[in-house]
Amino acid sequence: MSANLSAILYLVSGVLFILALRGLSSPETSRQGNLFGIIGMVIAVTVTFLSVGNFSSGFVYVLIFLAIGGSIGAFIAYRIPMTAMPELVAGFHSLVGLAAVFVAISAFINPSAFNLGTPGNIKLASLIEMAIGAAVGAITFSGSVIAFLKLQGIMSGAPITFKGQHLLNALLLILIVILTIYLCSKQSSNLFWIIIAISFLIGFLIIIPIGGADMPVVISMLNSYSGWAAAGIGFTLENTALIITGALVGSSGAILSYIMCKGMNRSFFNVILGGFGATDQTSGSQSKEQKPVKSGNADDAAFLMKNASSVIIVPGYGMAVAQAQHALREMVDTLKKNDIKVSYAIHPVAGRMPGHMNVLLAEANVPYDEVFELEEINNDFANADVAFVIGANDVTNPVAKTDPQSPIYGMPVLDVEKCKSVLFVKRSLSPGYAGIDNDLFYKENTLMLFADAKKMTEDITKNL
Amino acid sequence: MEIDPFIFRLSIFILSIFVGYYVVWSVTPSLHTPLMSVTNAISSVIIVGAIIAALSGSDGVVFSSSSIYGFLAIILAAVNIFGGFLVTQRMLAMYKKKKKDK
Numbered sequence: 001m002s003a004n005l006s007a008i009l010y011l012v013s014g015v016l017f018i019l020a021l022r023g024l025s026s027p028e029t030s031r032q033g034n035l036f037g038i039i040g041m042v043i044a045v046t047v048t049f050l051s052v053g054n055f056s057s058g059f060v061y062v063l064i065f066l067a068i069g070g071s072i073g074a075f076i077a078y079r080i081p082m083t084a085m086p087e088l089v090a091g092f093h094s095l096v097g098l099a100a101v102f103v104a105i106s107a108f109i110n111p112s113a114f115n116l117g118t119p120g121n122i123k124l125a126s127l128i129e130m131a132i133g134a135a136v137g138a139i140t141f142s143g144s145v146i147a148f149l150k151l152q153g154i155m156s157g158a159p160i161t162f163k164g165q166h167l168l169n170a171l172l173l174i175l176i177v178i179l180t181i182y183l184c185s186k187q188s189s190n191l192f193w194i195i196i197a198i199s200f201l202i203g204f205l206i207i208i209p210i211g212g213a214d215m216p217v218v219i220s221m222l223n224s225y226s227g228w229a230a231a232g233i234g235f236t237l238e239n240t241a242l243i244i245t246g247a248l249v250g251s252s253g254a255i256l257s258y259i260m261c262k263g264m265n266r267s268f269f270n271v272i273l274g275g276f277g278a279t280d281q282t283s284g285s286q287s288k289e290q291k292p293v294k295s296g297n298a299d300d301a302a303f304l305m306k307n308a309s310s311v312i313i314v315p316g317y318g319m320a321v322a323q324a325q326h327a328l329r330e331m332v333d334t335l336k337k338n339d340i341k342v343s344y345a346i347h348p349v350a351g352r353m354p355g356h357m358n359v360l361l362a363e364a365n366v367p368y369d370e371v372f373e374l375e376e377i378n379n380d381f382a383n384a385d386v387a388f389v390i391g392a393n394d395v396t397n398p399v400a401k402t403d404p405q406s407p408i409y410g411m412p413v414l415d416v417e418k419c420k421s422v423l424f425v426k427r428s429l430s431p432g433y434a435g436i437d438n439d440l441f442y443k444e445n446t447l448m449l450f451a452d453a454k455k456m457t458e459d460i461t462k463n464l
Numbered sequence: 465m466e467i468d469p470f471i472f473r474l475s476i477f478i479l480s481i482f483v484g485y486y487v488v489w490s491v492t493p494s495l496h497t498p499l500m501s502v503t504n505a506i507s508s509v510i511i512v513g514a515i516i517a518a519l520s521g522s523d524g525v526v527f528s529s530s531s532i533y534g535f536l537a538i539i540l541a542a543v544n545i546f547g548g549f550l551v552t553q554r555m556l557a558m559y560k561k562k563k564k565d566k
Contacts, residue, residue, distance in 0.1 A: 010512075017506045018483055024491040024499050027559040034498075034552050037506055041545055048512045054519045058526045062518050065535050069542025076543070077550035085497055085555075092504045092548060095540040099510050102537035106517035110530030113520030114513075125470060223500055230507045235473060237513050243473055247480030249503040252488040256496060348493065355496030359555055362494075367562035373493050 006051040007240060009043055014244030016040030021248060027368055044241045082363040083320045086219060086352040090148040093222045097140030097203075100229040101196060104134035107236055108192055114237060120187050126236055131180045131192070133232030135199040140225040142203030147218050150207075151352060157212025165209060166273060172202050206272065213317070213394075215352045216260040217271045224253025256354050263348030263374075265400075265411035293429065293441055295448040298459030301423050304447070306464060308385035310341040312377065314414055315357050316350045318391020318426070322453035325364040328390060331461045332366070338464070343380070344371040345414050347395035378415050387419040389440075390453050393426070397438045406436060422446040425456050498555045505548025511541035 016036045023033015049059070080088050107130055111117050116126040149155035176198055183191040210218050231246025261268050305311055313332070319325060332342045344366065350357045361371055381387060389396055396416040399406045416422055417440055424446055431437050440446055449456050491499050517534025527535070 013509070014480070017509070018487060020502060020506060021484070021487045021491065021499070024495045024502070026492060027495065027556070027561075030495060030498065030556045030559070031553070034502060034549060034556060037502055037552075038549050041506065041509060041549070044509050044512055045515070048515045052516060052519045056526075058519050058531070061526055061535065062515055062538060065518070065538045066542045069539035070546040072539075073543040073545065073547030074550055077547045077554060080551065082555070082558075085501075085551075088547075088551065089497075089500050089504060092501070092544050095544050096504065096507050096510065099508070099514060099537040099540040099544075102533040102540070103510060103513035103517055106520070106530045106533035106537070107513070109533070110517075110520050110528070113530065114516060219500065223503060226504065226507050230510050231477060233510055233513050235470075235477075237516065238469070238473065239512055240473070240476055241509050242512060243477050244480045245506050245509050247477050248484035248487070249507040251481045251484035252499065252503050255485065255488045256500070259493075259496075346494075353497060353500065355494060355499070358494035359497045359558070362555070362558040362560070365558075365560065368494055368559050369562050371494060 001047065001050040001053070003051070006047045009047045010239060010241035011244075013040035013044040013047075013241045016043070017241075017245050017248060021252065040241075082359055083323055085359060086215060086356060087148055087151045089353060090144050090151055090219055090222065093219070093226045094141045094144035094148065096226040097137045097142075097144060097222075097229055100137030100226075100233050101134050101141060103233050104130045104137065104236070105192075105196075108134075108189065116236070122187060124184055127184055127187070128180065129232055129235040131183055131195055133229055133236055134192070134196050135176055135180075136225055136232055137229040138196050138199030139203035139206070140222055140229055142200045143207045143218075143225070144203075144222050146204055146207040147215065147222060150212060151215060157215075159211040160208040165205070169202060169205055172198055172205070176202075209273070210271065212352070213349075214264075214271050216349050216354055216356075217257050217264075217268070219353045220253050220256035220260055221272070222253070224250050224257060227251070227253055260349055260354060263412065265408070291442040293448055294446065295450055296423075297449070298451075298456060299463050300447060301449055301456075302460045302463035304421055304423065305335060305340065305386055305388070305460070306338060308340055308420075310343075310380075310384045311335060311386045311388055312381060312384045312419065313342065313344045314387060314389045314392050314396060314416060315344065315346070315361070316390065316392025316395065317352060317356075318393075318453050320351055320356065320360055320391065322391065324390060324454035324457050325360045325366075327454050327457040327461070329361075329364040329366055331457050331464070334461050334464045342370065343377065345374065345377045345381075346371060347374055347392065347414055348412075350392055350395055374412060374414060381415045382418040385420045387416045387422045388425070389416060389422065390425045390457065393431075393438055394436075396440055397436070399436065399439050402439075408436065416440060417443055417445075420445060423449055425449045425451065425453050427452065494559075495556075498552050501548050501552045501555065505545055505552065508541040508544035508548065511538060511545065514538045514541055 020037030227249025234242025514537035
């Protein structure tokens with residue numbers, strides 16, 4: 001196949017990838033978008049086979065390895081529970097990162113296969129692109145592995161911090177730049193290996209200080225990195241499909257990180273530097289310990305809801321942990337039978353990844369037009385009778401609006417306290433991730449329901 | 465003086481960043497999780513590089529020091545491609561509108 005034809009076809013697959021993302025602007029067009037993405041991928045792979053034009057025994061092995069990887073991927077995709085999506089995405093990011101590293105290594109060892117020169121005499125630009133692709137890929141890999149371990153609970157979600165951490169990271173980054181410059185003049189493979197090793201270390205070091213609830217930002221950020229790594233390799237291989245895709249994914253992840261940071265009213269650097277919630281909560285939480293709390297049982301909750309005409313449900317990470325989405329849906333069905341209007345309010349950072357709650361509700365067959373974003377629904381709390389907070393905490397804390405001393409001051413929160421009554425399902429009074437007390441617990445109109453989210457929801461349904 | 469082809473690739477790259485910027489802002493927030501899984505799948509187009517690397521061995525030698533990395537990368541990218549697209553499909557199939565008759 002001629003180089004020009006294959007370049008055009010790579011461009012076609014890049015355009016199809018753009019359409020795949022474009023499809024996600026609404027659920028109706030999204031399935032078609034996904035199909036475009038699949039077609040784009042098939043084109044890219046086919047064109048590569050045809051342009052390499054080497055159908056010897058190696059080709060058979062390529063197909064075999066493709067089939068092995070494909071079946072593993074398909075198996076995971078069908079078996080994974082929806083509550084585990086954050087882990088899955090983190091795991092997948094690590095694979096993209098590692099694949100980028102491997103391709104870069106291969107290109108470094110055998111540059112002539114990629115038209116980049118000969119070993120020890122690689123084109124300067126290619127060498128730089130290779131080093132960048134490999135370094136970003138390695139950071140993506142080890143960072144995603146740590147994110148995966150934290151999400152999976154294998155590693156504690158608590159931030160791990162030590163003195164001089166940021167200084168160390170900064171020094172390592174500078175070291176990589178210096179080594180890359182050396183690599184360009186010396187072309188030594190040892191330098192290349194060292195760059196990769198240090199990058200693995202950096203990925204590890206930048207994710208360990210970041211706490212569990214900041215994971216939405218981390219996952220989006222790693223999503224972005226995996227894109228930049230792909231783009232770096234795209235430049236090395238002079239491949240348009242890779243460059244376009246890398247840029248798309250890179251900016252997509254960056255935008256998601258931005259949205260998540262805004263949802264927490266924190267700057268990107270504040271999240272990345274980490275350690276949030278681990279120290280310095282001084283804002284007078286001791287004085288609040290003695291405040292009275294009203295607690296109730298499923299019967300009280302059912303009574304309140306039965307007499308309501310509209311209910312707003314506020315789900316959070318706790319719902320995902322308790323796998324309560326199906327029980328919740330059954331409760332809502334019962335409410336609807338009693339002619340009670342029910343809607344769902346989703347905070348941008350609820351859960352462990354962007355859109356986490358939406359997927360879980362969709363899994364439980366909640367129609368997506370009953371689910372609203374913060375800005376869409378926040379004014380409705382004042383007119384609603386009952387707010388049912390299930391597994392959310394910090395995102396409902398009115399302190400964010402009232403107390404400038406609070407670490408979450410300025411964060412957009414759901415105005416749950418404006419409801420006539422608030423039902424708060426929680427296992428204990430313990431503070432949420434931000435380590436601060438939620439004033440909502442002590443409000444006159446709040447009824448605390450101390451129980452496992454799933455069990456409590458089921459009990460309420462029985463009492464309705 | 466001729467323009468280095470690198471400049472053309474850089475132009476594509478920069479313009480794609482802008483395309484990505486506007487396209488992603490138009491993605492509805494409720495589909496942010498599928499967005500992540502699908503971007504993950506498409507970034508595995510890096511398999512293109514993996515295939516070239518895997519087929520780089522000279523005649524008769526399938527597994528050379530450089531092609532082995534290619535084969536490993538093929539497995540990783542294939543897991544992502546199939547896993548990413550299928551899990552996205554699975555998620556998107558769950559998003560339903562309210563039934564009118566109820």
